[in-house]
Amino acid sequence: MAKVYVSSIIDAPADKVWAYVRDFNGLPKFMPAVAESRIEGNRPADQVGCVRNFRMKDGQKLREQLLALSDYDYTQTYNILECGMPLSNYLATVRLMPVTDGNRTFAEWTAEFDASPADAPGLVANIGTNVFLAAFHELQRMLAGK
Amino acid sequence: VRRVTVTRSTVLNTPIGTAWALLRDFNGQSRWQPGVAESRTDDDAPGDLVGAVRTLRLADGAVLREQLLALSDREHTARWCILDAPLPLHGYVCTLSLKPITDGDRTLWHWNAAFSAPDAQADALAALIGEGVFETAMAHVGRLLARGPAAIAAPLVGGDTADGIVVSRHGGPEVLVPGRVAVPPPGPGQVTLRHTAIGVNFIDVYCRTGYFDLMPIPGTPGMEAAGVIEVLGTDVAGFAPGDRVAYACPPTGAYATRRTIDAGLLVPLPADIPDEVAAASLLKGMTAEFLLHEIARIRPGDAVLVHAAAGGVGSFLAPWAAHLGATVIGTVGSAEKARIALRDHACAHAVLLSDPDWPAKVKTLTGGRGVSVAFDAIGKPTFWGSVAALAVRGHLVSFGQAGGDLGAVEVARLAGSSLTLSRPNYGHYMGTAADVRRASARLFDVLRRGIVRGAPARSFPLREAAAAHRALESRATTGATVLIP
Numbered sequence: 104m105a106k107v108y109v110s111s112i113i114d115a116p117a118d119k120v121w122a123y124v125r126d127f128n129g130l131p132k133f134m135p136a137v138a139e140s141r142i143e144g145n146r147p148a149d150q151v152g153c154v155r156n157f158r159m160k161d162g163q164k165l166r167e168q169l170l171a172l173s174d175y176d177y178t179q180t181y182n183i184l185e186c187g188m189p190l191s192n193y194l195a196t197v198r199l200m201p202v203t204d205g206n207r208t209f210a211e212w213t214a215e216f217d218a219s220p221a222d223a224p225g226l227v228a229n230i231g232t233n234v235f236l237a238a239f240h241e242l243q244r245m246l247a248g249k
Numbered sequence: 250v251r252r253v254t255v256t257r258s259t260v261l262n263t264p265i266g267t268a269w270a271l272l273r274d275f276n277g278q279s280r281w282q283p284g285v286a287e288s289r290t291d292d293d294a295p296g297d298l299v300g301a302v303r304t305l306r307l308a309d310g311a312v313l314r315e316q317l318l319a320l321s322d323r324e325h326t327a328r329w330c331i332l333d334a335p336l337p338l339h340g341y342v343c344t345l346s347l348k349p350i351t352d353g354d355r356t357l358w359h360w361n362a363a364f365s366a367p368d369a370q371a372d373a374l375a376a377l378i379g380e381g382v383f384e385t386a387m388a389h390v391g392r393l394l395a396r397g398p399a400a401i402a403a404p405l406v407g408g409d410t411a412d413g414i415v416v417s418r419h420g421g422p423e424v425l426v427p428g429r430v431a432v433p434p435p436g437p438g439q440v441t442l443r444h445t446a447i448g449v450n451f452i453d454v455y456c457r458t459g460y461f462d463l464m465p466i467p468g469t470p471g472m473e474a475a476g477v478i479e480v481l482g483t484d485v486a487g488f489a490p491g492d493r494v495a496y497a498c499p500p501t502g503a504y505a506t507r508r509t510i511d512a513g514l515l516v517p518l519p520a521d522i523p524d525e526v527a528a529a530s531l532l533k534g535m536t537a538e539f540l541l542h543e544i545a546r547i548r549p550g551d552a553v554l555v556h557a558a559a560g561g562v563g564s565f566l567a568p569w570a571a572h573l574g575a576t577v578i579g580t581v582g583s584a585e586k587a588r589i590a591l592r593d594h595a596c597a598h599a600v601l602l603s604d605p606d607w608p609a610k611v612k613t614l615t616g617g618r619g620v621s622v623a624f625d626a627i628g629k630p631t632f633w634g635s636v637a638a639l640a641v642r643g644h645l646v647s648f649g650q651a652g653g654d655l656g657a658v659e660v661a662r663l664a665g666s667s668l669t670l671s672r673p674n675y676g677h678y679m680g681t682a683a684d685v686r687r688a689s690a691r692l693f694d695v696l697r698r699g700i701v702r703g704a705p706a707r708s709f710p711l712r713e714a715a716a717a718h719r720a721l722e723s724r725a726t727t728g729a730t731v732l733i734p
Contacts, residue, residue: 108349108351109351109352110348110349110350110351110352110357111350111351111352111353112260112350112352112353112355112357200258200348200357200359201258202258202259202260202357203256203257203258203259204257204258204259204260204384204387205259205260207260209258209260209348209350209357209359211348231351236351236352239352240352
């Protein structure tokens with residue numbers, strides 16, 4: 104099993120960051136590689152079990168399902184139902200924690216999945232850097248000091 | 250009673266492994282928690298033994314017992330509870346956890362506590378723990394880690410650095426530059442002190458200029474301070490962390506917030522002697538003690554000359570000599586200081602040194618006989634005048650040269666009045682714990698009875714030591730000056 108772990112500090116209060124992260128239909132707002140997103144079946148984006156159907160700017164399409172959402176713990180867990188990447192059993196969690204010193208936010212994004220030994224290192228690096236870290240940096244760019 | 254939770258978190262600019270190595274040791278909190286003077290586990294249990302019980306002794310003397318409930322190197326988490334504490338709380342459990350921040354290879358430090366406390370005290374306890382303990386530790390560890398791995402290899406309290414004054418070259422007051430000074434861990438017979446007030450003396454000027462070779466370069470001046478014991482080394486008897494103490498002795502190093510020093514040189518401070526009074530009076534007062542009791546042996550009826558009677562040591566010598574029965578003639582540099590010498594320091598007469606005939610004036614005041622003892626720390630400008638003012642078989646005690654180096658003295662000239670000359674060195678009279686104990690006991694006695702005045706006349710922040718020296722050297726000061734860390 105391959106694992107991705109990325110964490111960062113966002114210089115904004117956790118509730119401000121969480122307003123973006125908790126929106127399961129909001130990837131286009133803070134993930135630079137995502138072009139558009141919709142929730143299937145017109146369900147609310149915070150209904151656990153809902154499915155987001157989104158398209159990357161490179162044309163790749165994905166379907167992911169919201170498995171858990173906690174406004175109390177600032178956590179969101181989801182899996183991939185369909186994608187063009189050579190992986191399976193993909194499960195990811197985003198978690199925020201307030202940093203009392205400076206009223207900042209600790210943000211971490213983890214993912215686990217199965218992939219062939221040949222594909223795994225490239226997938227880990229790509230998801231970690233170009234997806235998760237890129238999203239954190241975009242949130243930092245949008246929210247820092249606000 | 251209500252349940253209270255306290256949470257604090259911060260970002261450490263260091264990889265998680267470095268931070269965890271420091272924080273995981275259940276017996277190591279004295280290395281990173283200001284205010285924890287000592288940690289000891291029961292049966293010397295290792296700091297990663299789950300179930301270990303530690304006794305923490307705080308700098309203020311309070312004692313806590315805590316037990317390690319869980320430790321995870323995988324999750325970078327430690328959890329412990331308080332078994333015993335002099336605080337109105339119960340059921341206290343705290344969890345310290347670290348998380349890696351991969352972006353920048355930093356560390357998140359999260360610390361959470363939950364406890365029950367009476368309603369009226371809950372908020373104050375939450376503030377005490379959140380700010381006084383958690384935030385203080387987080388800020389301290391941040392500074393510690395910023396100084397690199399070497400800083401955390403050594404114990405924090407007693408193995409750290411402190412704010413202080415660093416002299417990198419001899420010179421004027423401007424060489425007294427704020428900086429960081431090393432505070433080595435206390436060795437056998439030593440303690441680490443947190444200073445509360447620091448005495449400023451003319452000997453500090455001599456150290457700064459290089460006139461006396463008492464301070465290494467780079468070095469930190471200062472030979473007098475009061476403070477609280479934070480950490481004991483081994484083989485220290487008679488002292489405990491939290492004890493209030495003072496000292497007045499070489500080696501230099503008092504111009505700092507903390508320092509490590511030999512316990513044998515410390516004077517325990519009685520409850521009725523404030524820290525600033527001790528810092529302002531110990532060196533001058535113990536100097537006056539040995540000059541009066543060990544060297545001059547003042548007797549009732551003696552006429553005694555005290556130079557600079559409104560100044561540092563003079564303001565102790567004059568009233569103390571008067572208390573021993575002497576008639577004290579004080580010399581001063583101004584009419585204002587004359588008033589102070591007469592009003593505050595028990596001088597029977599004050600003589601202006603600006604009058605070139607001052608030795609004759611002193612003779613006249615003693616009915617032509619001259620004084621039995623002259624205490625002279627001015628040096629070159631007054632030495633031969635003091636000789637002239639002394640009676641036959643008189644005693645000149647020359648113990649300083651604030652006004653200029655004495656140079657070579659023709660001893661044969663002293664035969665003109667069969668004079669005795671003493672040139673004492675403080676270290677030779679305050680070199681043992683017994684000397685210091687005797688002198689400090691006598692000093693505290695005359696302070697308590699109001700015979701001498703110990704309160705400092707001026708105080709400066711430690712950082713402004715240069716300003717304190719300028720004031721001292723301008724001769725504008727009367728009474729003692731202290732630096733407050």
